[in-house]
Amino acid sequence: MKSINLNIQDAVYFADAQFKANEAAAVEAITKLAEGSGEGSDFIGWVNLPSETSNELIDRINATAARLRENCDYVVCIGIGGSYLGAKAVTTALSDSFADFYAPRPKEPKLLYAGQNIGEEYTAELQKLLEGKKFGIIVISKSGTTTEPAIAFRILKDQLEKQAGKDAAKDLIVAITDANKGALRAMADKEGYETYVIPDNVGGRFSVLTPVGLLPIAVAGHDIAKLIEGAAEMEKSTAHPGEDNIAMTYARVRNALYQSGKKIELLVNYNPKLHYFAEWWKQLYGESEGKDGKGIFPASVDNTTDLHSMGQWIQEGERSIFETVLSVNKPAVSVRVPENAENLDGINYLAGKNIDEVNKMAELGTKIAHVEGGVPNMQIKLDKLDEFVLGQLIYFFEKACGISGYMLGVNPFNQPGVEAYKKNMFALLEKPGYEKETEAIKAKL
Ligand code: PA5
Numbered sequence: 001m002k003s004i005n006l007n008i009q010d011a012v013y014f015a016d017a018q019f020k021a022n023e024a025a026a027v028e029a030i031t032k033l034a035e036g037s038g039e040g041s042d043f044i045g046w047v048n049l050p051s052e053t054s055n056e057l058i059d060r061i062n063a064t065a066a067r068l069r070e071n072c073d074y075v076v077c078i079g080i081g082g083s084y085l086g087a088k089a090v091t092t093a094l095s096d097s098f099a100d101f102y103a104p105r106p107k108e109p110k111l112l113y114a115g116q117n118i119g120e121e122y123t124a125e126l127q128k129l130l131e132g133k134k135f136g137i138i139v140i141s142k143s144g145t146t147t148e149p150a151i152a153f154r155i156l157k158d159q160l161e162k163q164a165g166k167d168a169a170k171d172l173i174v175a176i177t178d179a180n181k182g183a184l185r186a187m188a189d190k191e192g193y194e195t196y197v198i199p200d201n202v203g204g205r206f207s208v209l210t211p212v213g214l215l216p217i218a219v220a221g222h223d224i225a226k227l228i229e230g231a232a233e234m235e236k237s238t239a240h241p242g243e244d245n246i247a248m249t250y251a252r253v254r255n256a257l258y259q260s261g262k263k264i265e266l267l268v269n270y271n272p273k274l275h276y277f278a279e280w281w282k283q284l285y286g287e288s289e290g291k292d293g294k295g296i297f298p299a300s301v302d303n304t305t306d307l308h309s310m311g312q313w314i315q316e317g318e319r320s321i322f323e324t325v326l327s328v329n330k331p332a333v334s335v336r337v338p339e340n341a342e343n344l345d346g347i348n349y350l351a352g353k354n355i356d357e358v359n360k361m362a363e364l365g366t367k368i369a370h371v372e373g374g375v376p377n378m379q380i381k382l383d384k385l386d387e388f389v390l391g392q393l394i395y396f397f398e399k400a401c402g403i404s405g406y407m408l409g410v411n412p413f414n415q416p417g418v419e420a421y422k423k424n425m426f427a428l429l430e431k432p433g434y435e436k437e438t439e440a441i442k443a444k445l
Pocket of ligand 1: 080081143144203206
């Protein structure tokens with residue numbers, strides 16, 4: 001049962017000819033993904049991941065999550081990029097917006113994040129928050145050598161060992177990393193941490209449905225079996241080419257719009273719970289497609305908030321953008337605008353309406369204005385926000401990304417460009433092994 005619908009009618013007519021012409025390329029892309037015959041096919045383990053996820057793995061992850069929930073008031077999830085954004089996206093979408101402002105309750109630890117930046121204040125403030133608290137750590141790094149999480153882990157591991165004692169700390173740390181390689185694997189084996197493996201053939205930005213995303217999501221109290229179930233449904237319905245394959249259709253429309261000069265895609269939401277979903281999506285599409293001098297630039301806005309900041313540009317700026325709107329059909333709760341006898345604010349015409357009715361009219365009004373202003377608009381309608389629907393949405397975007405990358409003619413599964421900054425940073429920090437680079441970069445300063 002599909003809980004997601006894709007509406008392309010206000011987008012496709014902007015690039016009708018290109019859309020009609022790209023069907024064969026989309027079919028070829030789907031075939032490459034199915035047969036593993038495309039570039040980067042060492043990294044397409046995510047394609048069948050939902051249907052191949054065992055109940056044993058889900059049960060084990062739930063057991064680890066229950067242990068951390070039992071013993072911690074805070075669980076710090078350390079990771080960056082693909083080792084962070086998926087969990088953050090799902091937990092933000094499914095959790096109370098103000099969860100962090102309530103005191104921790106027994107068996108409901110707060111999920112915190114670290115190692116996703118190298119902000120000194122952020123780290124110091126996190127250390128301060130955790131002072132004297134019962135906390136645990138999930139440290140995630142596929143390579144096991146990424147600088148940002150390595151720094152955060154060194155600092156927080158020290159703090160945990162001081163606060164809980166080395167023996168107890170060992171049981172409060174879980175490492176998710178490669179089966180054999182990397183510093184994190186070596187450290188986890190030496191210290192005796194519980195570990196989960198990130199499959200070799202699943203790249204970071206496609207790893208949310210592995211323990212990388214599943215363990216933090218389970219710690220936050222969400223139903224990971226349902227998430228996988230939703231993803232498996234979408235895996236089935238997008239396996240073959242056809243008009244009802246919405247991943248193929250989305251990839252085709254993006255590709256057609258790109259060919260017609262629309263170089264920027266805005267992922268738009270009208271629900272603040274989806275803010276981090278857009279951050280996850282930006283990494284997925286940005287790292288997969290932005291290479292060889294090509295690729296749609298993925299950007300995002302949170303509406304109606306950003307209509308008051310970015311709205312002018314979207315309505316009347318350079319006509320190089322298109323929008324993909326994430327629209328949630330049913331909010332989980334109901335809040336009505338009250339009647340007011342004095343009506344000093346002049347909004348009695350809204351009295352009795354749900355907030356969401358107002359939001360939906362803002363969405364519709366914006367769509368009509370933007371389309372008339374030359375901005376193609378696709379809509380992804382979600383029945384509601386729950387684990388099953390989010391599982392479908394995650395897989396939908398992953399599959400469409402693989403198809404879209406192949407249609408663009410790039411290898412969607414590598415990220416060579418990410419190394420450039422690292423090389424310079426290591427050279428500037430005089431990392432052993434980078435002596436030549438250090439000399440060369442210092443000569444430029
Ligand atoms: O998609 C990717 O491969 C990257 O964004 C990685 O997820 C990110 O750099 C973190 O890497 P690692 O998990 O090796 O620490």
